[in-house]
Amino acid sequence: MSAIAGRLPLSFSDRESLWFLSILAVIAIAVPILNLAVPPSSPLHVSTYVLTLVGKYLCYAMLAIAVDLIWGFCGILSLGHAAFFALGGYAMGMYLMRQIGTRGVYGHPVLPDFMVFLNWTDLPWFWYGFDRFWFAMLMVAVVPAVLAYVFGWLAFRSRVTGVYLSIMTQALSYALMLAFFRNDMGFGGNNGFTDFKDILGFDLQQDTTRSVLLVVTVAALAASYCVCRAIVASRAGRVIRAIRDAESRTRFLGYRVESYKLWVFVFSAVVAGVAGALYVPQVGIINPSEFEPINSIEVVIWVAVGGRGTLFGAAAGAALVNYAKTYFTAALPEVWLYALGAIFVGVTLFLPRGLAGLMPAASRGK
DSSP states (O other): OHHHHHTOOOSSOHHHHHHHHHHHHHHHHHHHHHHHTSOTTSTTOOOHHHHHHHHHHHHHHHHHHHHHHHHTTTOOOOSOHHHHHHHHHHHHHHHHHHHHGGGSSSOOSSSOHHHHHTTOOSOOGGGTTTTSHHHHHHHHHHHHHHHHHHHHHHHHHTTOOHHHHHHHHHHHHHHHHHHHHOGGGSSOGGGOEEOOOEETTEETTSHHHHHHHHHHHHHHHHHHHHHHHHHHHSHHHHHHHHHHHHHHHHHHTTOOHHHHHHHHHHHHHHHHHHHHHHHHHHHOEEOGGGGOHHHHHHHHHHHHHHOTTOSHHHHHHHHHHHHHHHHHHHHOGGGHHHHHHHHHHHHHHHOTTOGGGGSHHHHTTO
16 A cells, blocks of 8 residues: 555645645735725726636636545546535525515515515425525535435445546436426526525625625635645545555555545535535526536536646636636637637647646656
8 A cells, every 4th residue: 555655646745835825815815905995997906897706716716626636636537516516506595595585576575586486385395494694504515415425325335437437427417407497496497596685694796795705715715725635645645546546456455445435525525515605695696507517527627727636736727717718708709619628638638737737846746
């Protein structure tokens, strides 16, 4: 076992981690100040649109780190992690919908507008408790964790690996998308949830609230990165890297491979769920399109572009690719999918370690 672990050093150093966390600190301080304190007439002013865009990128960075943890370090290629992201978003969305109350279009004190429109008379049982913030936050973690545990236990126990596991995760995401599109499911159908008013009593349309959400997102991203880094640097991390490179040999040495894969898969799902929960109040909408398999495939591309097995590279890849998406979909919308494909092919051919591979320490595998 030590021989396996010895050939699998971490692909980043403390210096890269320090740089990554320092950049996050600068974002958390500079962006809100430039939005709130600098007048709109100044060229240094950060608009509400850019503030929201940065928050969205940070949520995507958390999702990318979650995928990199299982793919880059454990060899589990999930093409359905957007499902966990969306489930966390829906849990937050249910809380935000319950906060609207009589301020909705139909003015019902309990039922969300879409339920009144569809002639629902009673609140479904699975909506109970979502008028409380603590309960919603608990569900943000519990729902993705339970789904990941059940799916992972069945898949890993049956020793499903490789492309077959990837297809199964993609099928799971697709099945959830079809289910959430149904109006009778009680999740808003194809329109999903929107028209949110406030969170914890604070107006979501105020720049101050949006700035606080940005800072919270930065803190969550930093915490997720640090926890994931601690995991991969631990003894358990050496085992999951051994599973990635030599699963049969690791099992032969007496390690319970299925258990290691299961707990890291569940933790990754929780991180993705938290990212989705932070995404919804900043973007202002959640609908079944978030479950689309193409979204999960894009996450894999973010990780590959940034640098698989680096964590910080995955986060950077998410930000860079989504910035490119924002630019191309606004300037040349018909070109974006071709550009995305070209980026992925180019990175695969010329930068197999991703952009992080250009860094000296990452190239040496330190």
